[in-house]
Amino acid sequence: xxxxxxxxxxxxxxxxxxxxxxxxxxxxxxxxxxxxxxxxxxxxxxxxxxxxxxxxxxxxxxxxxxxxxxxxxxxxxxxxxxxxxxxxxxxxxxxxxxxxxxxxxxxxxxxxxxxxx
Numbered sequence: 635x636x637x638x639x640x641x642x643x644x645x646x647x648x649x650x651x652x653x654x655x656x657x658x659x660x661x662x663x664x665x666x667x668x669x670x671x672x673x674x675x676x677x678x679x680x681x682x683x684x685x686x687x688x689x690x691x692x693x694x695x696x697x698x699x700x701x702x703x704x705x706x707x708x709x710x711x712x713x714x715x716x717x718x719x720x721x722x723x724x725x726x727x728x729x730x731x732x733x734x735x736x737x738x739x740x741x742x743x744x745x746x747x748x749x750x751x
Contacts, residue, residue: 644674644682654691664694667705670712 647658656664661681665671671679671690672735688713697708 635728642685644684645688647673650683650688650691653688654695656695657692661691664691668712669708676741677734691695 673683697703
């Protein structure tokens with residue numbers, strides 16, 4: 635993504651349209667088809683896309699227009715990619731917890747040695 639895209643917290647649908655080249659009516663259709671694409675709405679009902687929504691729109695565009703997947707194929711690919719990311723994050727958290735537990739165990743061992751038999 636460009637630096638212009640990374641600077642803002644929220645983008646309106648017209649801005650997303652100009653950044654991605656995807657017409658607004660297609661973006662609204664994709665919202666109904668892809669459950670992962672859920673931009674927030676302000677009190678007036680206008681869609682507010684976050685940078686991660688913008689990345690998702692770009693990814694959907696790539697899957698549909700460049701890789702020539704069907705809607706169903708793109709949905710399956712996105713779901714499998716999101717699961718893989720969740721598993722990686724869980725694995726990293728698990729490794730961090732294991733490291734913390736090892737340090738606690740080592741400290742307890744040192745304290746036990748100081749207290750004696």
